[in-house]
Amino acid sequence: MRDDDLVTLIAVFVPFSLLSIGGGSAIIAGIQHESVAVHGWISSREFIDLFAISRAAPGPGTMLATLIGWKVAGWWGALAASLALFLPSSLLCYGVIKVSNAHKAKRWHKAMREGLAPVGVGLVIAGVISIFRLSGGGLVAAAIAVASAAILTWMPRFPTLGILVLGAATTSALYSLGD
Amino acid sequence: MTAVPDPTAELPVAIAARPAPGLGALFLTCLKIGLLSFGGGLSGWLYQEFVARNRWISDEDFASSLAISQMLPGANVVNLVICMGDELRGLAGSVACVLGFLVGPFFAVIALSALFDSLPDVTMLEAASNGVAYAALGLLLVICLKGVQRATKFPPGLVVIAAVAIAVGLLKLPLIPLVLVIAPVSVALAWRRS
Structure with missing residues (x-):
């Protein structure tokens, strides 16, 4: 581990933290450019692999930064990159909700929460549409998603992990049958 | 199997929230989600735990926090647990939620990266992980359905x-x-x- 590696990791990821408006997908291209072309930490091929791993792993997709830090400088690199990516945006978020909650009793605050709720729901629907298109899963994807939602609607106590296992079992079975 | 009436089935949308959970419960809930949320759909997991199962947060607060989280920089779901942690337990709640939420994935990505390097055939794994991702879409659909249902009023x-x-x-x-x-x-x- 070299100290200047850690400093560079922090210097690269802190700005990305504050630029990642709308979530992690906004900064993937930028992270790729910095870590492959500018700093030469990893090859293009390695970047794609790390991206795929960060998607397959549980947790937010931006854990990609953790993996890059790990490749560059081991455990300390992973820690430095993670803190650099998550801490600045988290502090900003906390500040914003503190300011807005200071007016919790006011009528406009209630109207704001009520008015933002349908916007949030619309954004989730938009997210479902884009993930569905990106997945290229077609009818199988739609059927599994609808079935999962139906199970949770009619059996609210059904374990969430069980839903994921059923999904994996279905596509695995289809894959084996297709062989 | 006898049909046990499900107490949550037909309740009105505005259900009284339960008393706020302790810091340990928040940390453990977020740790669980962080470790198990394969295939994305993390806001769907958060909805299941914070709104549907434990009723710590109301439907409407969840949806509006989600909108705020998406507007601010940072991973949406991290911002979302900060909002909910603060609402339930103030600053300590936010810290407990974020730490719990990120510590699992931190080790999981590194472990998975080591595992991928040592696996020769990953096509079966890919088929399974696609299924997980499709099911995770279903978790998000639940939020959509609830939101639309609430908005019909x-x-x-x-x-x-x-x-x-x-x-x-x-x-x-x-x-x-x-x-x-x-x-x-x-x-x-x-x-x-x-």
Whole structure:
């Protein structure tokens, strides 16, 4: 581990933290450019692999930064990159909700929460549409998603992990049958 | 199997929230989600735990926090646990939620990276992980259904939902400027209603 590696990791990821408006997908291209072309930490091929791993792993997709830090400088690199990516945006978020909650009793605050709720729901629907298109899963994807939602609607106590296992079992079975 | 009536089945949308959970419960809940949320759909997991199962957060607070989380920089779900942690337990709640939420994935990505390097055939694994991702989409659908159901009581809300979904999801308009236009309209509609 070299100290200047850690400093560079922090210097690269802190700005990305504050630029990642709308979530992690906004900064993937930028992270790729910095870590492959500018700093030469990893090859293009390695970047794609790390991206795929960060998607397959549980947790937010931006854990990609953790993996890059790990490749560059081991455990300390992973820690430095993670803190650099998550801490600045988290502090900003906390500040914003503190300011807005200071007016919790006011009528406009209630109207704001009520008015933002349908916007949030619309954004989730938009997210479902884009993930569905990106997945290229077609009818199988739609059927599994609808079935999962139906199970949770009619059996609210059904374990969430069980839903994921059923999904994996279905596509695995289809894959084996297709062989 | 005897049919046990499900106490949560037909309750009205506005259910009284339960007493706020302790810091340990928040940390453990977020740790669990962080470790198990394969295939994305993390806001779907958060909804299941914080709203549907434990009823710590109301449906409407969840959806509005989600909108705020998406507008600010940072991973949406991290911002979302900060909002909910603060609402339930203040600063300590936010810290407990974020730490619990990120510590699992931190080790999981590194472990998975080591595992991938040592696996010769990953096609079966890919098939399985696709299925997980499709099921995770279903978790998000639950939030959509609940939101639409709630909005049927206030039709302008339905119009807002449809407008955002179409503009961002189908027409691919940029999220931030679009929300900056639609959110004030939606808030004004909610203001007139109250």
